[in-house]
Amino acid sequence: MKKKFKKVEPYIWILPSVLLMAVFILVPIVFVFRMALSDVSKAGLIKGFAGLENFRKVTSSSVFAMVLKNTLVWTVAVVGISTLLGFILAILLNNEFKGRKLARAVVVFPWATTLIVQASIWKFIIDTDYGTLNTLLMRLGIIDHAINWTPTAGAYFAWEIACGIFVTIPFVTFTVLSGLQSIDASYYEAAAVDGASYWQKMFQITIPLVRPNLTISTILNIIYVFNSFPIIWTITKGDPANRTDTLVTYLYKLAFYNGKQGQAAAVSVIGFLILLLCASLYMVSVLKKGDE
Amino acid sequence: MKMKQVLATGAALSMALSMTPVTASAADKVDINVIAAQYGQQTADWWANFVTEFNEANPDINLNVEVVSWNDIYTVVNTRIANGEAPDVLNIDVFADYQADDLLLPIQDVVSEETYSKMYDAFLAQSEVDGTVWAIPDLASARAMYYNKDILDAAGVEVPTTWDELKDACEKIKAYDDSLYPWGIDMTTDEGQAAFAYYTWNNGGGFVDDDGNWTLNSEQNVEAIQYAIDLVNSGYTNTDPANDTRYDLQDMFGAGKVAMLIAPNSLPTYIATGGNEVNYGVASIPSNTGESVSAGVMDRFMCFDNDYSDEEKAAITTFFDYFYDDARYTEWVDMEGFLPATKTGGEALAAANEDMASWIDILDSCKFYPTAKAEWADVKQGVINVEQNALLGGDVQELLDDLQSEIAG
Numbered sequence: 001m002k003k004k005f006k007k008v009e010p011y012i013w014i015l016p017s018v019l020l021m022a023v024f025i026l027v028p029i030v031f032v033f034r035m036a037l038s039d040v041s042k043a044g045l046i047k048g049f050a051g052l053e054n055f056r057k058v059t060s061s062s063v064f065a066m067v068l069k070n071t072l073v074w075t076v077a078v079v080g081i082s083t084l085l086g087f088i089l090a091i092l093l094n095n096e097f098k099g100r101k102l103a104r105a106v107v108v109f110p111w112a113t114t115l116i117v118q119a120s121i122w123k124f125i126i127d128t129d130y131g132t133l134n135t136l137l138m139r140l141g142i143i144d145h146a147i148n149w150t151p152t153a154g155a156y157f158a159w160e161i162a163c164g165i166f167v168t169i170p171f172v173t174f175t176v177l178s179g180l181q182s183i184d185a186s187y188y189e190a191a192a193v194d195g196a197s198y199w200q201k202m203f204q205i206t207i208p209l210v211r212p213n214l215t216i217s218t219i220l221n222i223i224y225v226f227n228s229f230p231i232i233w234t235i236t237k238g239d240p241a242n243r244t245d246t247l248v249t250y251l252y253k254l255a256f257y258n259g260k261q262g263q264a265a266a267v268s269v270i271g272f273l274i275l276l277l278c279a280s281l282y283m284v285s286v287l288k289k290g291d292e
Numbered sequence: 293m294k295m296k297q298v299l300a301t302g303a304a305l306s307m308a309l310s311m312t313p314v315t316a317s318a319a320d321k322v323d324i325n326v327i328a329a330q331y332g333q334q335t336a337d338w339w340a341n342f343v344t345e346f347n348e349a350n351p352d353i354n355l356n357v358e359v360v361s362w363n364d365i366y367t368v369v370n371t372r373i374a375n376g377e378a379p380d381v382l383n384i385d386v387f388a389d390y391q392a393d394d395l396l397l398p399i400q401d402v403v404s405e406e407t408y409s410k411m412y413d414a415f416l417a418q419s420e421v422d423g424t425v426w427a428i429p430d431l432a433s434a435r436a437m438y439y440n441k442d443i444l445d446a447a448g449v450e451v452p453t454t455w456d457e458l459k460d461a462c463e464k465i466k467a468y469d470d471s472l473y474p475w476g477i478d479m480t481t482d483e484g485q486a487a488f489a490y491y492t493w494n495n496g497g498g499f500v501d502d503d504g505n506w507t508l509n510s511e512q513n514v515e516a517i518q519y520a521i522d523l524v525n526s527g528y529t530n531t532d533p534a535n536d537t538r539y540d541l542q543d544m545f546g547a548g549k550v551a552m553l554i555a556p557n558s559l560p561t562y563i564a565t566g567g568n569e570v571n572y573g574v575a576s577i578p579s580n581t582g583e584s585v586s587a588g589v590m591d592r593f594m595c596f597d598n599d600y601s602d603e604e605k606a607a608i609t610t611f612f613d614y615f616y617d618d619a620r621y622t623e624w625v626d627m628e629g630f631l632p633a634t635k636t637g638g639e640a641l642a643a644a645n646e647d648m649a650s651w652i653d654i655l656d657s658c659k660f661y662p663t664a665k666a667e668w669a670d671v672k673q674g675v676i677n678v679e680q681n682a683l684l685g686g687d688v689q690e691l692l693d694d695l696q697s698e699i700a701g
Contacts, residue, residue, distance in 0.1 A: 042389035042669065044370030128531050129549060145471075148531050153684070156535070237481045240534035241680035256366060257481070259389060259669045 086172025153243030179213030476553030484676030588658030
């Protein structure tokens with residue numbers, strides 16, 4: 001009897017979290033899939049099974065390809081650049097220097113601030129008419145009249161990406177930093193004795209040893225950034241004419257501005273599948289490399 | 293899965309679950325559940341007070357009012373409907389989607405003849421589908437042109453009434469001070485449909501013809517939108533009409549950066565609250581036809597069809613009579629800073645306040661968005677999209693042709 005209980009015990013302990021996950025993650029996922037396959041009225045009533053009609057409507061819209069491309073550019077640019085910069089910052093912060101603690105605390109700030117607040121501040125900084133960037137440059141005498149920092153949709157998107165990078169860097173930095181701190185100093189001493197250069201140490205010791213941390217931060221960032229809503233919504237709402245929309249802002253507009261909840265659910269499912277695919281491919285390739 | 297969405301659905305679920313016990317109240321009291329939109333800071337307090345007084349005055353009715361912010365109200369209502377927990381009475385802006393799903397009762401089933409006859413006829417007509425009126429207006433707002441008197445005087449410009457005069461005025465203001473924006477335009481996702489209305493209605497065009505057919509690509513509309521885009525391209529407006537919302541414009545007007553703009557009757561309050569002071573004047577929206585048309589916006593009460601007994605219907609009628617009681621109603625409209633939707637309310641407010649009187653006149657010449665039509669949500673987003681594409685250099689005629697064929701088939 002006691003033996004049997006021992007066997008069951010762990011499952012009892014994890015039951016609450018499994019239940020929570022089932023209720024708050026699995027059920028909504030099922031709901032979204034059901035909605036994506038249903039004919040949904042504007043008031044939100046499910047009128048019947050629609051097969052892949054919602055998916056057909058979404059993918060046949062001329063806007064969808066542009067939105068998909070934007071999402072790709074957004075995710076790759078934000079994750080790629082912030083991983084590179086975050087990594088460099090982590091290396092710097094791993095050095096001994098005066099005020100290191102303060103520097104580390106400062107790096108957390110962008111991360112610890114709500115995204116909406118961050119995005120609102122960026123929007124305020126770059127505003128043509130009352131932005132602080134123009135004011136600052138004019139006070140310093142660098143420019144003599146206000147510059148329009150966002151003359152095109154592309155410029156807006158670039159600023160949004162910059163904001164995304166800014167808020168993503170701290171997460172990469174701290175994940176990598178925790179990896180760096182667990183590397184035994186004796187590796188570097190041995191390498192130094194063998195006469196290894198800085199770059200040799202970097203590529204032969206540091207990077208291989210923090211790879212698990214980089215993997216984690218990259219995968220999580222791909223998911224976070226791909227699904228990130230507040231920055232784009234606060235700064236441009238996807239305007240003008242969907243030029244800065246990503247899948248998430250696009251589906252929000254479909255659902256809550258156009259009343260097309262079925263199609264919005266379909267976009268959501270498409271995003272989910274893309275992420276699932278990307279994350280799986282990345283995991284598999286990284287795990288394979290790890291085995292080698 | 294998307295964390296936000298999961299959380300939102302989770303929150304909605306738990307909300308829906310917590311709603312259920314409402315019906316099980318005191319034995320023989322009739323329950324009425326109302327969802328009301330939160331117009332401002334005082335809305336919730338006002339309703340709380342209303343409920344207390346109403347329940348005291350009507351001991352056999354148990355009124356329950358839930359005040360919900362505009363950000364959440366659509367999600368809350370849709371979730372309730374999906375769970376079979378529709379409210380009895382709903383205060384919101386749109387009604388056509390609920391009507392299309394057969395969720396509503398004809399409003400005259402539950403509103404007394406006396407209360408119904410108080411409403412402006414033009415307002416009631418906005419809630420009519422297939423010859424039946426499905427909602428009654430609760431309040432309205434209207435738009436007019438505001439101008440900065442100091443700037444116009446300094447630039448030696450008369451208040452423009454026609455499109456030619458407007459262009460002229462813009463040119464002179466620009467010549468007077470290059471850093472000013474003579475004219476404010478909002479073509480954002482927020483409210484770009486309003487810009488479409490201002491220009492097309494004042495050029496004899498519009499969303500629909502007299503029979504209610506979509507006429508999005510009419511000659512007048514193309515000319516009107518082209519005119520607005522030309523104003524932008526000539527440098528007469530704010531630099532970024534696709535991203536400057538009307539609140540941005542109102543701020544810039546308050547700061548003396550924008551010289552003229554079209555704004556709602558609440559603008560003076562908005563500017564004062566923001567701590568700005570402007571020497572402003574109000575005038576009709578410039579028109580190309582000689583007859584200025586203002587844009588009206590109106591919100592509504594509607595009644596969901598929850599298989600009512602006669603007592604329940606009577607209770608809802610009592611609720612409406614109580615709400616539209618002249619003294620109580622004008623107090624409410626005044627508190628929210630809007631315009632009244634009833635004739636008696638209009639008379640009372642006009643008598644008390646001169647500014648209000650001129651607004652109530654404007655209200656009389658208002659046109660409204662065709663919100664009773666099922667395609668409205670698509671049209672609204674569609675015209676915003678057309679405007680933004682035109683700002684990016686697209687051809688107005690082609691864009692409107694595409695939209696018209698997409699909407700009207």
